[in-house]
Amino acid sequence: MSAKEQHNETVDTVEEETAAENMDHVSEGGEAAEQPAADARYDELAKQADEAQQRYLRAQADFDNFRRRTMKEKEELGQYASMKLLGQLLPVVDNFERAIAAASSNSDYESLAKGVDMIFRQLSQTLDAEGLKPIQSVGEPFNPEFHQAIMTVESDEYEEGIVVEEVQKGYMLKEKVLRPAMVKVSG
CATH class of the missing domain: 1.20.5 (Single alpha-helices involved in coiled-coils or other helix-helix interfaces)
Structure with missing residues (x-):
């Protein structure tokens, strides 16, 4: 190159x-x-x-x-859920105390009975306002959701399975059973 x-x-x-x-x-x-x-x-x-x-x-x-x-x-x-209800029941308690005081100083039992009846109505109205209702039982078909049968009895007046007698009232709180009614049922 x-x-x-x-x-x-x-x-x-x-x-x-x-x-x-x-x-x-x-x-x-x-x-x-x-x-x-x-x-x-x-x-x-x-x-x-x-x-x-x-x-x-x-x-x-x-x-x-x-x-x-x-x-x-x-x-x-x-x-404190029961606070409102207890506040509504205090007047009932006050009236019971007044009735007891009046009964001890006075022997008028007729007025005492009237006073107790008025207090009971006041209590019923308060409980009713809170949604407590008695369960209607006598003459109704036995329903284990609302009734507690304590015995069966023979009855010519009612057919089988019908509540004949209410031994203890049952109550509903709004739509729920608070206490079932204790009943006797025809058998």
Whole structure:
């Protein structure tokens, strides 16, 4: 090879190497340009994850507080649920005390009986206002949901399975049986 050809070959090789290095720098520069964008995106996602974690912890704390508050209110409701009813019954108790005091100082039993009857009606009205109703039993078919049979009796007046006599009244509180009626059933 001639010197001129060697020189051209060397120049070509140097140019190829320079071009290759430039390509490396471009790709490094491209990665370098992409690296800050990726870091920024990562930082943004990390920030969002932290915010979501904080929202979750706050929501969990709010829920725990709500649960504690609800349990406390439920306990208080259970303790003081009868407060309204007892407040309505206090006048009945007052009237019973007055009747007992009047009976001890006076031997008029007829007026005592009238007073007790009035107090009983007052008590019945208060209980009725709260939704307490007596269960009607005599002459009705026996129903184990409302009646508790204590015995069967022979009856010419009623057919079999009918309540003949009520031994103890039963009561409903709104739509629920509070106490079933104790009854005798024809057999």
